[in-house]
Amino acid sequence: MSREGFRLKNNEGSPVIQQKAPVITKEEIAAGVFLVGVKSPQITMHAQPGQFLHVRVGQGPEPLLRRPLSIFQVDRKRGVLSLLFRVAGKGTNLLSRRRLGEDLDLVGPLGQGFDVPSGTRTALIVAGGLGVAPLFFLAQDLVRRGISIHFLMGARCQDQLLCRDQLQALSSHLQVSTDDGSDGFPGLVTQLLEEFLRRENLDSGSTLICSAGPEAMLAKVASLACQFGIPGQISMERNMACGLGACLGCVVLCRSRERVQTYRRVCVDGPVFRLEEVVFGE
Ligand SMILES: Cc1cc2nc3c(=O)[nH]c(=O)nc-3n(C[C@H](O)[C@H](O)[C@H](O)COP(=O)(O)OP(=O)(O)OC[C@H]3O[C@@H](n4cnc5c(N)ncnc54)[C@H](O)[C@@H]3O)c2cc1C
Ligand code: FES
CATH class of the missing domain: 3.40.50.80 (Nucleotide-binding domain of ferredoxin-NADP reductase (FNR) module)
Structure with missing residues (x-):
């Protein structure tokens, strides 16, 4: 049976993959900060800097909502990606207790990453x-x-x-x-x-x-x-529910190039935005 769940496309046109991927490394690199490596050749192949994964942190139905974590590093030759996270609450605490060899249920790569213009030196x-x-x-x-x-x-x-x-x-x-x-x-x-x-x-x-x-x-x-x-x-960053653009739970106030204010979704329109686009503190 395939370990891969569903495939969608994100706004960048690359596939969004749901997959169970084994934890192959885990290290507490600072107090309460963990670096976890998982084997996922498919997600690793498509991941771009700035994109994130939606991670089911527990092994049972609780907690219901996945947690968003950035893709920290990829090793495409080995098909391994890593996540760096701080224990902030219940979800990340559960994640920090997952053991080597256990599967993490991942959805990704999600969102728009950094778009570095040609000519950047x-x-x-x-x-x-x-x-x-x-x-x-x-x-x-x-x-x-x-x-x-x-x-x-x-x-x-x-x-x-x-x-x-x-x-x-x-x-x-x-x-x-x-x-x-x-x-x-x-x-x-x-x-x-x-x-x-x-x-x-x-x-x-x-x-x-x-x-x-x-x-x-x-x-x-x-x-x-x-x-x-x-x-x-x-x-x-925003708290997220669906992670796929449907629930509108993750919006930030933005302004367009024509200076019209509008809400945009961090999960699909971001998480990376042009810095003049975001309206802070209003
Ligand atoms: C696109 C994206 C990428 C992220 N990447 C990383 C990452 O690589 N490493 C990492 O450690 N964290 C990252 N985060 C934040 C991470 O998702 C939250 O810390 C995590 O969901 C908290 O879950 P929890 O159940 O442990 O804590 P909860 O019990 O849900 O919350 C604990 C505390 O953290 C606050 N919190 C929860 N989610 C967020 C959030 N998204 N932004 C700010 N505060 C929050 C809550 O308000 C509360 O005070 C990212 C968030 C987003 C949206
Ligand atoms: S988390 Fe549902 S729209 Fe972004």
Whole structure:
């Protein structure tokens, strides 16, 4: 019997696959933060940076709703993808207790990922906390395409600066900040970003800002990008139910290029949006 459930198409035209995929690696890389590898050659083959999976976290009917998690990394040769998540509540706690060899029921890849324009030569990647989850795969992909990366990563404290060594190896320049001053720049990653933008005089035609993290941070990234005239894309989060565009439970307020305000669904129109598109705090 096939282990694959259903196949749909997402907005990018690639298949959406439901599949039971075995957990093959699991590591707690920081307190309450887990890196889990699953074997899923089909999803791995189609996944793009910024897309996510909808994961059934338990083994029984409870909890009913799947949880959205970004695709952190893919290894297409081995057909393996990984998820990086923090235990935030019941669902992620259950997921953290799944054992090696057990199957995870996955739906994906879902949503619109990062769309890097041709002509981009430099990416300025700004991650806040678990925001590193959708950005690591992006960084790997950009390096493969010959785009140089400046990576700014912020966390509450040193222990929560995730995957720092791997990002250091990928990036032309990596700078970190911590809210408590235990490592790197003492303060917010958006303060680091502002300093960087003032210092570097980046070319707006060939630079792209990509960011993920808490919404207040994304609002500040959007305002700085606008001030310095650099285009960018951000990954948004909302609680989700269907994950397929049907329930309208995950909307964010956006404005069109004609400046008309409208609600858009994070699960199918996002999670990655142009940063001037999202209307913050209104
Ligand atoms: C597209 C997308 C990609 C995501 N990728 C990742 C990822 O790679 N790694 C990761 O750790 N988390 C990620 N998240 C967030 C993750 O889905 C939630 O942390 C998770 O669903 C919480 O489930 P829970 O049952 O453990 O917690 P719950 O009991 O449902 O919630 C616990 C707390 O977390 C808050 N919360 C729940 N969902 C969200 C959300 N979507 N955004 C902000 N706060 C939330 C709740 O309000 C509550 O305060 C992503 C979310 C989206 C929408
Ligand atoms: S979660 Fe149902 S429309 Fe997005």
